[in-house]
Amino acid sequence: MSELDIDAVLDRVRFDAAGLLPAVIQQHDTREVLMVGWMDAEALRRTLTEGRVTFWSRSRQEYWRKGDTSGHAQHVRGAALDCDGDTLLVQIDQVGVACHTGARSCFDVDPLEPVVGARS
């Protein structure tokens, strides 16, 4: 589409039973996966129209515009729904760190050591 039609986007989204959509947050240039948050329709609308990422906090039950408290804002650079409309990918420019632990990515905190596979 040539311009963002937010109602058309919301019509394509398949929110879960709680009315939420998982959003994968990726640094636009390095392609690091920084975190996964959750959005309801209003958080998604704000994220796609305001240039800043807003989540719905499931623990606090409130909107959470990333960076308003911490300063660690996420500036939107791109976004896509997946093929069945039940997951969002948002490419952003992260100010500071994404994780409340102080780590750059929430996935830097608990690396696992899986058995590695290879093409036969």
Added chain:
Amino acid sequence: MSELDIDAVLDRVRFDAAGLLPAVIQQHDTREVLMVGWMDAEALRRTLTEGRVTFWSRSRQEYWRKGDTSGHAQHVRGAALDCDGDTLLVQIDQVGVACHTGARSCFDVDPLEPVVGARS
């Protein structure tokens, strides 16, 4: 940890009310986000110990080892839990394409045009 202790990992995971965990699948070298799938404890155990990604299919209510039907296997290269243990990131080597539509990534199918933000 120096070796994978699957029970210790499962103890740290916070599965949702349905017993599931979202898993972000990322191509290990290009860092493309290819898809998001869901795992229960058994799918997670298989993924971390078999070198191939296995999901729990919510629609079919069965285990789904990616590639067994399509040939488009996902070979595990790394994995991490996030800071609060409710999301998994899996770095993989994708054979062929990840998406059932034939697209490389499930997020190639429906790109949006959000309002872009920038650091002030």
